[in-house]
Amino acid sequence: MATGFSFIFASSFFFLLLDCCSGSFIGICYGRSADDLPTPDKVAQLVQLHKIKYVRIYDSNIQVLRAFANTGVELMIGVPNSDLLSFSQFQSNADAWLKNSVLPYYPATKITYITVGAEITESSYNTSSLVVPAMNNVLTALKKLGLHKKIKVSSTHSLGVLSRSFPPSAGAFNSSHAHFLKPMLEFLAENQSPFMIDIYPYYAYRDSPNKVPLDYALFQASSEVIDPNTGLLYTNMFDAQIDAIYYALMALNFRTINVMVTETGWPSKGSPKEKAATPDNAQTYNTNLIRHVINNTGTPAKPGKELDIYIFSLFNENRKPGLESERNWGLFYPDQTSVYNLDFTGRGAIDMTTAANVTRSNRTSWCIASSKASEIDLQNALDWACGPGDVDCTAVQPSQPCFEPDNLVSHASFVFNSYYQQNGASDVACSFGGTGVKVDKDPSMFHCFSILFAYMLFFAQKIVKNIGSCH
Secondary structure, three states: OHHHHHHHHHHHHHHHHHHOOOOOEEEEEEEOOOOOOOOOHHHHHHHHOOOOOEOOOOOOOOOHHHOOOOOOOOEEEOOOOOHHHHHHHHHHHHHHHHHHHHHOOOOEEEEEEEEEEEEEHHHOOOOOOHHHHHHHHHHHHHHHHOOOOOOOOEEEEEEHEEEEOOHHOOOEEEEEHHHHHHHHHHHHHHOOEEEEEEEOHHHHHOOOOOOOHHHHHHHOOOOEEOOOOOOOOEOOOHHHHHHHHHHHHOOOOOOOOEEEEEOOOOOOOOOOOOOOOOHHHHHHHHHHHHHHOOOOOOOOOOOOOOEEEEEEEEEEOOOOOOHHHOOOOOOEEEOOOOOOOOOOOOOOOOOOOOOOOOOOOOOOOOOEOOOOOOOOHHHHHHHHHHHOOOOHHHOOOOOOOOOOOOOOOHHHHHHHHEEEHHHHOHHHHHHHHOEEEEOOOOOOOOHHHHHHHHHHHHHHHHHHHHHHHOO
């Protein structure tokens, strides 16, 4: 009886871990560059009505903070670029802002992120040298109150922070931003804060329609774009841009920083030259985006990796300058009626038959180390996969589930197959300089998963035993 209970407990515990420890979230940007928007109280009601749990605002407006009190909605608030000078110069300014603009409403209003500056590389004022000192002062103010682990500090960027984004594996930061980017990345890594990026495939298509297919920008591509350096296949521009950021981070040896998308979306209306700005395209992009994210599909370079995003924007904003599209990114009109239907659960009206990322393998083939390969070649290939190849090689370390049998061929086979499955199970993903071989029978994965399950069962039995000893 105890064994049966232990089995059920272990299985339940395993799925509980999957449920509580995984899952990307979808948020919304609540911009207020308009003179006809509903009051913050009504906005909070609208957000709750549509079961939106995450909202980004661009300042710390008192009325907005009050409106979202006791709603359970998590807020990302911001320090505008115009305040960077004062925040960077004096710690007392950051302390006073936190005391007067945040603390009176926290924790009733659930504030989880503070963005210090927004797209500073796009700013007409040279504020880049101010952003990291301002971030440090905001963090210090949070530490004084013991809130630095509950409220994360970062700054948002446009894709212009990169000098190159294609192919994704060649992603690199613009060297002209090095003076503030390196200390910022060190700050993010040290404090486990995300790198925040605003990504708009719409602009890539609008500005280069002859180079960027519309279906590729809308997650509807029937063909793939291949990264010639990695062999990875991309079915949408969003993934390619995300991976370009990750490769740029890895190029500077920042491997632990997660990426968060703080703005993305598609306009529903534009000027005569902006023919792709339509309600249908906006609905298609955002629906497919939501499904792509909540399925935890990840990207070709980061399969299964969680990715939190904020859709821009909640409302059409009639005071935004620029082309007609700039005033038509909203999901709602100011009267709170929908511009188009959008289901935040990802079960909307659009049939997304091409949503599955090509990095998901049908698991009908595996990649193992060739028995004919020399030890030197195998070791070099293994070192590459565990390093630049970005494979998690923890499982083949001493005392870990797949360490045995302890030999180079077995370890390399496990790592080669991990890389192979993560990267589309394509022929090029099992090359490893000729040391990898494709097979149609799984030679080792069952062994590793059996050991993992045995560990789960063992710990479940220990827990049951401890529960029994308490009575």
